[in-house]
Amino acid sequence: MSKLFTALPSLQFRLMPEDASSISGRVDALYYFLVAVSTFFAGLIFVLVLYFALRYRHRPEVQQPATSHTGNLKLEITWIVIPFVLVMIMFGWGAKLFVEMRTMPPDALEVFVVGKQWMWKLQHPNGRREINELHVPVGRPVMLRMISEDVIHSFYVPAFRMKQDVLPGYYTTAWFEAQKTGRYHLFCAEYCGTEHSSMIGQVIVMEQEDYQRWLAGGDTERSVIELGQELFTGKGSCRTCHSPDSGPRGPDLTGLYGTTVHLQDGRKVTADENYLRESILRPGNKIVFGYESLMPPYEGQLSEEEVLQLIAYIKTLGGTEAAPGSPATRPAREPPTTAPAAMQPTSPSTQPAGARR
Amino acid sequence: MTTIPIDEPRIEQHSNYLTNGYSVKSWLLTTDHKRIALLYLITITLFFFLGGAFAVLIRLDLMTPAGDLMRDETYNKMFTMHGIIMVFFFLIPAVPAVLGNFLIPLMIGARDLAFPRINLLSWYVFVIGGLFTLASVASGGVDTGWTFYTPYSSTYANTHVVLAALGVFITGFSSILTGLNFIVTVHTMRAPGMTWFRLPLFVWANYATSLIMILGTPVLAVTIVLVAIERIFGVGIFDPKLGGDPLLFQHLFWFYSHPAVYIMILPSMGVISELVTCFSRKRIFGYGFVAVSSLLIAVYGFLVWGHHMFVSGQSVYAGMIFSFLSFFVAIPSAIKVFNWTATLYKGSISYQTPMLYVFGFIGLFAIGGLTGLFLATLAVDVHVHDTYFIVAHFHYIMVGGVVMGYLGGIHFWWPKITGRMYPEGWAKLAALIIFVGFNLTFFPQFLLGYLGMPRRYHVYPEEFQILNVMSSAGASILGVGYLLPLVYLFWSLRWGPAAGPNPWAAAGLEWQTSSPPPTENFEKIPIVTQEAYAYSEGSGFPVSPEADYKEGGSPVVHS
Incomplete structure (x- = not known):
């Protein structure tokens, strides 16, 4: 005390x-x-409560007149x-x-x-x-x-x-x-x-x-972006499948950030930080239209800090490396307006994402 | 009032619900709603003082910034157990299960609830749920907070989460059964002439509460099961590491737990409507508005859960919609307070203990309700969310509201329940102490909250100490206030003067039968010709509670 x-x-x-x-x-x-x-x-x-309580207190000697103040x-x-x-x-x-x-x-x-x-x-x-x-x-x-x-x-x-x-x-x-x-x-x-x-x-x-x-x-x-680049080419070996010349292995990430991505199951999502994070850690959740689910999940392989650095680097791919004047949504990735059922590949476990709407 | 002459009326010797069997079995297997109400009364009183003991330890610990009394783990268990016990085993059942059970059949002129055995079952379910919760306390406690937020509760906590959650889960069914029983009873068992708009407002309030109980509680039950499934089997529901969504839990939890606040407060509001009319000798002002506002609160209650989640990561638009809708709850609440106040106008007001609790209720509810506006206001909520401002606010609304309504009701109907009067002087003193103690305890917490002290903090920065010491000092006063009724109400069971059937010269049906009532409630089912607030204009009441009290409450004759 x-x-x-x-x-x-x-x-x-x-x-x-x-x-x-x-x-x-x-x-x-x-x-x-x-x-x-x-x-x-x-x-x-x-x-009001105090005033009424005192003003209208019960007085035995005064017979309270009947009132009709019961609604207004x-x-x-x-x-x-x-x-x-x-x-x-x-x-x-x-x-x-x-x-x-x-x-x-x-x-x-x-x-x-x-x-x-x-x-x-x-x-x-x-x-x-x-x-x-x-x-x-x-x-x-x-x-x-x-x-x-x-x-x-x-x-x-x-x-x-x-x-x-x-x-x-x-x-x-x-x-x-x-x-x-x-x-x-x-x-x-x-x-x-x-x-x-x-x-x-x-x-x-x-x-x-x-x-x-x-x-x-x-x-x-090294700055955050440099750290991310190092992961992209080094430990993460992202570059192998995600470069302009990677072909069917994986989508090129140039200019990806902020664009609309068409998914295998017909959904469209915006490529924001949360989408990028999910696609790194659990790529099976959202397969880009026209690609197969080949990428292994990086969950447990990368720390949250590393994912943040990677995303910071991927975001720079948009502004600095994309060809000037390239359209915001890349036509190559867009599905045909009427996607034939046969074109839908059987992708393993496209379970609903943990991401929030 | 100090000496009662020896030839005053005694407890009537005719058979009543208390004298109808004295064996333990006659109590534990009773289907009499009045006896079941007393079983609840005893049970929730035990839980209240257990939850209160945890509160004492919390306030003692917070006297010093370092929290010298206990370790972090212990402190976290204390506020968790305090919350779980008080919310699920006192605040939610207090008024409906005790006063509602006792009074609803009496007030509508019925001999019992619609399903007497289900009523008994609901008490057993309540006790079993309570035992599970007590088992979790005895086996070392639980530390998730009463809100069980995931993924902490479902994955990370190392305490007895499943046991405590199971207790809450089981107890929920008690609520559901009670709600079901009340709804069916009010629909089917009203005495001849007891139309919907002659129903006492206490019945309206419990009816609205019952709707929330049967619609909301199952959602809580499902949510708790999901937490248990994730915790036991590792199925990903809430934990993102397992593929789940942590905010899903908050949506589900508050979908029940916000309406649960109205489960707590609505029945108390019903009590206040009964008391304010009796002690103003006046019909309630705006009966229709007061009745319908209960239903509106019940309905709105289901649309505002997201206001607990403004900073949770919920979208800005969701936040705006929930903020907008939350303000709508202010309107029916304001309607009630203004109508109670207007009821006093040109009344004939006397200050017996129940009326002191009415004043106390209006005071605490006004502060609690108005501070709710701060929390519905988005930008201000960002700052005060999860601080002591919230703690203060919900104690004013939930605890202030329920305790004032419950104790006011217990005092008002004590003569009906036991046939005896409580000691008026002591009771007034206790009411005053509780009101003062309550404000001293919780008002400083508003200031602490706006200063930025987060809730559930065992250790806190030194600059918050003065207000914490003030709060703890208030809590010691509040504790005395809570103990007093326990003592003198026990005392009155033996030494209290006999009350007679209607010591308050009140107009409700429950006062037209003897005190304590016979097992079948009424010798003859009454035929109702007027509502329960026929105090004015020719209802012929002598309007002198004191005089009436002295006469031992001779039955009041209608003109």
């Missing part, structure tokens, strides 16, 4: 968390609006319409801000986040890694591409009013733009087992120059 009391006076008492991102002040403004509306209605109800349509409509209008304002305001929170800025710095019981592993574009700490520059949008190795975690920085669950098997993204230098709490907000409350860290917001210095300070030799 002595520990308790000695600790108390030194603590500052505050009602609001730090306001350190481009969005935090705007979330607080909405919060204050909600507090105001709630305080008004709670106050109104408490005052206008009143009912009033207290349906006013709250309805108010909650629709809350909805609209909250939704508008939410859409901004969920719309990734195009020029953001992309940082990879891998959560596992019970630590955060992060990697910057230049290849520098850190654990439970994230160094970012002030005034620059930072986008997190996140995945978990095991259970569900949640990346939460209260000072940025930012939170996003980190799922196994599926990338989620989030972004923030820090506006004040300093050190801020990073919490795992989704219960993830024994040491959940120790899965914490810090986001360190630095001035641009300090950040650049910090970035260069690691023993990093």
